[in-house]
Amino acid sequence: MIHLSAAQMVAKLANGETTSVALTQAHLERINTVDADVHAFLFVDNEGALKQAAEVDAKRAAGEKLAPLAGVPLALKDVMTQKGIPTTAGSKILEGWRPPYDSTVVAKLKANNIVILGKTNMDEFAMGSSTENSAYGPTHNPWDLTRIPGGSGGGSSAALAAFEAPLAIGTDTGGSIRQPAAVTGTVGVKPTYGAVSRYGLIAFSSSLDQAGPCARTVLDAALLHEAIAGHDPKDSTSINAPVPQVVAAAKSGDVKGMKIGVVKELNGDGYQSGVRTRFEESLELLAAAGAEIVEVSAPNFEYALAAYYLIAPSECSSNLARFDAMRYGLRIGDVDGASAESVMNLTREIGFGREVKRRIILGTYALSSGYYDAYYGSAQKVRTLITQDFNRAFEKCDVMVSPTCPTTAFKIGEKSNDPIAMYLNDIATIPVNMAGIGGMSLPAGLAPEDGLPVGFQIMAPAMQDQRMYLVGAALEAALLTKWGAPLLSQAPALAGK
Amino acid sequence: MSSLFRDDVANLARLARIEMSEEELVSLSNEFTVILDAVARVQEVAGADVEPTSHPLPLRNVFRSDVVIPSLTPDEALSGAPAQEESRFRVPQILGEEA
Amino acid sequence: MALSYYDVIAKYEPVLGLEVHVELNTKSKMFCGCSTIFGGEPNTQTCPVCLALPGALPTVNEKAIESTIKIGLALNCSIAPFSRFARKNYFYPDMPKNFQISQYDEPICVNGYVDVEIETDEGPKSFRIEIERVHMEEDTGKSLHVGGATGRIHGAEYSLLDYNRAGIPLVEIVTKIVPGTGKYAPEVAKAYVAELRDVLRSLGVSDVKMEQGSLRCDANVSLRLIGAQTLGTRSETKNVNSLRSVERAIRGEMIRHAELLNKGERVVQETRHFQEDTGLTRSGRSKEQAEDYRYFPEPDLVPVAPDATWIETLRAGLPERPSIHRKRLQEAWGVPDKEMAAMINADVLNIVEATVNLGADPTKARSWWLGEISRIANDKDVAITDLTIRPSDVAEIVALVNAGELTDKLARQVIEGVIAGEGGPAVIIAARGIKVVNDDGALMAAIEKVCAEQPETAEKIRNGHLPAAGALIGAVMKETKGQADAARVRTLLLTHLGQGE
Ligand SMILES: [Mg+2]
């Protein structure tokens, strides 16, 4: 039962073949069996999940009209507040903190009667591409437990790939939904900026952060997308417009006549050969499905990574200032005679991991007087140029595509001492965040040389998220026909468990 | 070539309220030499004619009406407090000036 | 030996710069829905947003924007077609986010002015104070320092934080530099803050209570040699909390700077704190230790771009400018310039106006507030508005005097009672048994008694020496415990002594 898609689970719940309690129980058992190996979860809410499941079953039994995903279990990235449930953002500085309020995403999940199994592991404050930066230890890729599951949302992607949950919530600041999806053979969508409320999402970089759905199929992602999207008056940057019809698009998958723009700059040197092979093959399948493949150019994308590593650290240096040991979280050094300032300094020294400190210092520098224009200011200008590149390209095509990442999953520890090499993972995903548009990653197959999943990225103009689902569904259908079974059925690491 | 020296990092750490060991100051300043070189590339294309974008959305004037909504209870407000007294957050002595 | 103020102004020209912070009187906070009511139990007016809990986001109070635009318009500012919030980053425990949402290089109102008039040696003179900007920001929480002797920050063992005030909307009004006030600098500054307060009050956007901190002034002062062009080094005196303190703080800083400069020492650019008790300032944070605020556009909020229709609607709804209002009152009341200036100076104009609006005669209302009541306030060393007596009490007393039910002397007793907290005039009159003696029989008995006691004086009056009547009237009033109408006593006395008409 845990190997089904969420949509299939919904069907079985509807026709009485299963109950939410049974489904939830099955997933909790799976977590119990495999999570010691995978370490996708930081907290499993056994009791709460079963209670929530029983409530949905009761509502269903009483004939209440339920939301499409009612009763389906989900894994929540630990960056979202959930009232009364430990929320750490992968950081020691928040160890033991239980928020007194629900994030809007959690409120919507609850309103949809989606069962929250627990909180998933992540790079501390979403800073990283491997989940190695979690204060609570790394998560392992279910395809190969010695490899990274991507990051920052590696816990969510690994939970899906290990069948610990059929749905998960991720957040994507520079690729943290799409890159983990790519390296675990799952589907991840970063909606248009402002489509999903950020209220209750522990901020990394406010102008880039966006929550989105993670799933094993395009349709499942669409169902979750519609459940969590929509205007929220608590988030001033939330879009006040109807949610695009993404479920309808995922069900249609009709790409006849669509123009698909291949980004010249995101497919060449530095991309692993198997990644390029699978990408080319996917383009052929889309062409066969009736889409027209065109080439587009985005000359300023090469500056995106540099701009990102100024903007995100700058915003984070300010966003993370609130972790000061005064009102919540860790407090170190509160001995007789200590000052508030010394306690802040010590707590932040001990409570933050190395990557977080590195970025706070970098951001503090980029914003400081005398350097603002050269760094933060220039990065903002690059942001304009990237948006202009997208606008020009979208005059020639309906969606843009690229490999999601240059490589397949690397080994845990392989890049942890080389920040620049680590940052290069996000080279193809970052432009999307800079422009605030939508991006999706879905599995394109396995790289012949290492047998590891490759991701295919689809980018759509702002507020046209449904286009990603049309193309994603078309490619997914074509690949499924080719493979004969979902890609994840080939994942070797947990076979037998 | 941009670089940051140990003392620069120490000053930034002070601004950011992070205690740092000597070893950390030195290793960070070495890393920053590399990182700053990489990020300084933004200056190559950031001409005076380019408008900065601080935000991806073209939204304007998003307001809420002046209506009181219920606050947290004091218990909820103080639920995460490392120390509390008389419904207030208890913190170590505050040095520096009176605000 | 301290320099005299005269020595200072003979040599130096002061240059001022004033920053005034005003708490708006919105119902909810600037960026969240928590109540702004003053004096609630600690941390009962807090939420994830104003406690800066992880994940919380600000939302902008529309009323606060509207109030700020109104203030800008009333201060003759241009309203920016596009403005933004910015983060001002620095760590302080009473500021939960460790940044303040403020405005930086894109404030909502710019380039205004305020004209203030003060009495000078050459008569009334007007000064124009130019406004650089008016912007929005948020207040901080309050800390209570425990341990140590004084409850002050120095020597405290620990502090207790209450975030009820964190996030209260603040408007900051910043002047351009103000040169050319010469020796009147302290008076001009005081008049400016008073004018701002009156404007804000007329707009109804703030409680403008300096004592409660809803209006507070930071005063920048520098000196330069008379005739010099370059500016001297300034000091910034923070949180000056009364009109009188504005004047005292600036005068004190001028003297302090001059003493340093005369000795060939330099003035340190720093913040200083005004001390009510001594009238002096104490050194705070010097510029050398100053923070780098690392301002950048607040990414959680979108720009404020008020359209012309909104601005013009607000402009059309502005109340009469206080200076014009004052002129109109002066004409209506027929008050000479000097009396008007006295009322403004004693800060009783509003209260007199309120009393008149309740039916009192302007002359009577003015004389009570400016006379007896001001005297009591001075004796008690409190602001007149801090006394318990209200315009309605004075209006009631004036009416009673007009009706002959109180004499001026009795009225004073009633006022004293109201200020002592014994209740309203009617309650005090009843409780103290105050009444005018109108019974001619009783008065005649007293007159006869007094004449018998002072036969020589009585004889003088009989012989036409009328000024001597005063002594006997006084004695009769004493005899009747002040409850007699002095005019009636005079008539009866003179008739009794053969001097009636
Ligand atoms: Mg300010």
Ligand SMILES: [Zn+2]
């Ligand atoms: Zn609040």
